[in-house]
Amino acid sequence: MPRRIAVTHDVATCACAKCCAARAKDHKPTLIGYARVSRTDQQTEQQIHALEQAGCTQTYADDSVSGATTSRPQLDKCLAALQPGDTLVVWKLDRLGRSLRHLIDVADTLKERGVALRSLTEGFDTGTSAGKMLYHVLGAVAQFERDIIQERTMLGIQQARRDGIAFGPKPKLKPSQIEAAAEMLETGKTPAAVARLFGVDRTTLWRAVKKRESIVAA
Numbered sequence: 001m002p003r004r005i006a007v008t009h010d011v012a013t014c015a016c017a018k019c020c021a022a023r024a025k026d027h028k029p030t031l032i033g034y035a036r037v038s039r040t041d042q043q044t045e046q047q048i049h050a051l052e053q054a055g056c057t058q059t060y061a062d063d064s065v066s067g068a069t070t071s072r073p074q075l076d077k078c079l080a081a082l083q084p085g086d087t088l089v090v091w092k093l094d095r096l097g098r099s100l101r102h103l104i105d106v107a108d109t110l111k112e113r114g115v116a117l118r119s120l121t122e123g124f125d126t127g128t129s130a131g132k133m134l135y136h137v138l139g140a141v142a143q144f145e146r147d148i149i150q151e152r153t154m155l156g157i158q159q160a161r162r163d164g165i166a167f168g169p170k171p172k173l174k175p176s177q178i179e180a181a182a183e184m185l186e187t188g189k190t191p192a193a194v195a196r197l198f199g200v201d202r203t204t205l206w207r208a209v210k211k212r213e214s215i216v217a218a
Contacts, residue, residue: 031057034075107131172208
């Protein structure tokens with residue numbers, strides 16, 4: 001029989017379910033901070049100092065990174081370091097989310113992982129009853145904002161259609177060209193020859209002519 005090789009696990013780094021459960025069992029809740037500035041003339045020292053004063057034992061900082069930027073290396077490392085029972089602390093909520101919707105998405109992800117979110121400036125803390133209530137209010141506001149944007153977009157499209165604005169790809173044939181192509185076909189020219197003349201394929205020509213005939217018939 002082949003000899004079985006014992007597999008050793010480094011509990012501190014192993015990603016298997018058993019090691020993760022062991023780390024969670026021995027893990028003590030920790031406050032981890034995240035700071036960010038968007039301009040080169042700004043510094044994160046003030047935010048980091050406030051986070052340390054609040055009890056953060058570890059702080060990650062992105063320098064000169066816009067909130068609209070999808071990739072924030074230090075934020076990615078910060079989120080990876082958080083474990084169930086921990087709290088992510090930020091100086092202000094806008095340091096974390098690119099928008100209200102993005103902020104709610106991040107908070108949802110943290111909630112699923114058993115991680116709380118706290119903001120020092122706004123006094124926001126999902127680890128408290130009041131913070132949980134405010135969190136749900138923010139989620140409702142974000143959804144309301146999304147619904148309003150969708151409604152305005154649909155109203156804008158409807159008004160544009162009433163004004164005669166066409167959506168979709170630009171027609172390959174102008175109305176005058178379609179008229180001329182239809183006359184050529186009536187005089188006996190082949191669809192292939194007419195299509196070559198106008199630089200389109202026969203399918204495009206055929207659809208354009210048929211659409212014109214349906215409009216004329218109506």
